[in-house]
Amino acid sequence: MISVNRRLVEAKIMENQDYIKNDSAVILEKLKAFKYKNRSLKHDPLIYLNKVINEFESTNFISVSLIDLERIKQDIGSVPNLKKKFNGRKKITSFKDEILSILDYKNKRTVFYPKYFSDLGIKSCVYCNSQLTIVVTEKHQIKNSNPNEYIAKFQLDHYYPKDKYPHLSISLFNLYPVCSSCNLAKSNNENVDFKLYADRVEESKFFFELDNKSKALFLLSRNSSDLRINFKNKFVEDYVDVFKIDEIYKTQYDIAEEIILKSLIYNGSYRKSIVKEFLKHRVNDSLFKRFILGNYTMDSEIHKRPNAKFMQDIGKQVGLI
Numbered sequence: 001m002i003s004v005n006r007r008l009v010e011a012k013i014m015e016n017q018d019y020i021k022n023d024s025a026v027i028l029e030k031l032k033a034f035k036y037k038n039r040s041l042k043h044d045p046l047i048y049l050n051k052v053i054n055e056f057e058s059t060n061f062i063s064v065s066l067i068d069l070e071r072i073k074q075d076i077g078s079v080p081n082l083k084k085k086f087n088g089r090k091k092i093t094s095f096k097d098e099i100l101s102i103l104d105y106k107n108k109r110t111v112f113y114p115k116y117f118s119d120l121g122i123k124s125c126v127y128c129n130s131q132l133t134i135v136v137t138e139k140h141q142i143k144n145s146n147p148n149e150y151i152a153k154f155q156l157d158h159y160y161p162k163d164k165y166p167h168l169s170i171s172l173f174n175l176y177p178v179c180s181s182c183n184l185a186k187s188n189n190e191n192v193d194f195k196l197y198a199d200r201v202e203e204s205k206f207f208f209e210l211d212n213k214s215k216a217l218f219l220l221s222r223n224s225s226d227l228r229i230n231f232k233n234k235f236v237e238d239y240v241d242v243f244k245i246d247e248i249y250k251t252q253y254d255i256a257e258e259i260i261l262k263s264l265i266y267n268g269s270y271r272k273s274i275v276k277e278f279l280k281h282r283v284n285d286s287l288f289k290r291f292i293l294g295n296y297t298m299d300s301e302i303h304k305r306p307n308a309k310f311m312q313d314i315g316k317q318v319g320l321i
């Protein structure tokens with residue numbers, strides 16, 4: 001619902017440079033070994049593999065810049081459809097899966113990405129903002145681990161789908177932390193008009209608008225079902241349809257109810273009287289607002305906690321923050 005400044009990503013990439021450099025070197029060797037073992041490859045698959053290897057020699061696919069990501073997508077194109085018994089395999093596999101396996105996206109999901117995205121401050125779905133981006137799975141699905149243990153993994157959407165562009169499956173600028181519903185909804189759709197990473201963060205194109213008449217009705221009835229909240233979005237009509245934003249937030253009216261009531265309770269004089277108490281506990285103004293809203297209050301912080309965008313928009317309209 002709002003972009004992340006690409007410079008923040010670049011700073012995190014710098015912090016992880018050693019891991020990225022070592023991992024890329026391993027991948028490049030594996031790609032070359034795969035080509036050597038499968039010398040019979042020809043035509044499109046060979047052209048594709050050569051392009052990937054050539055590009056990998058000069059550009060690191062993990063930390064590839066936002067501009068280079070677009071260029072590589074165009075230059076290399078989509079992976080050719082090929083299924084066969086590749087050298088060293090006992091059964092038939094797809095060329096795409098071989099590339100994905102060499103790039104080792106699955107392992108990075110448990111080892112590298114959780115800390116990386118947590119450091120970046122993204123913990124809620126970047127599409128719907130209503131759920132966490134974490135899925136918990138049994139650890140036994142991961143190599144060399146004990147059964148009956150569970151692990152939290154990051155759920156990631158590939159903006160450019162990994163089934164079509166497996167070589168971009170590990171590119172950090174192609175990875176969008178999402179909830180499982182949005183991941184399923186987005187699937188291989190390449191036309192979702194929202195880019196998470198941008199040169200600068202502009203005001204969100206999305207807004208939850210509290211219908212004033214319905215608010216007046218609610219204040220009389222105190223029944224949250226009287227509330228009406230419209231999800232406004234500029235230039236991105238299909239977004240609401242793809243991610244079922246209206247349906248999701250229709251279930252959250254009780255949160256709006258609390259925010260409206262808080263705006264009545266935390267009025268000017270009550271606020272003044274409690275500020276001293278908060279200062280005593282070294283709670284600054286921004287934390288004070290977060291405390292009252294029950295969520296982060298800045299546009300740039302909406303990825304830190306589910307429902308932040310919804311709560312901020314309603315909170316601002318009723319004068320709570």
Ligand SMILES: [Zn+2]
Binds near residue numbers: 125126182
């Ligand atoms: Zn979502």
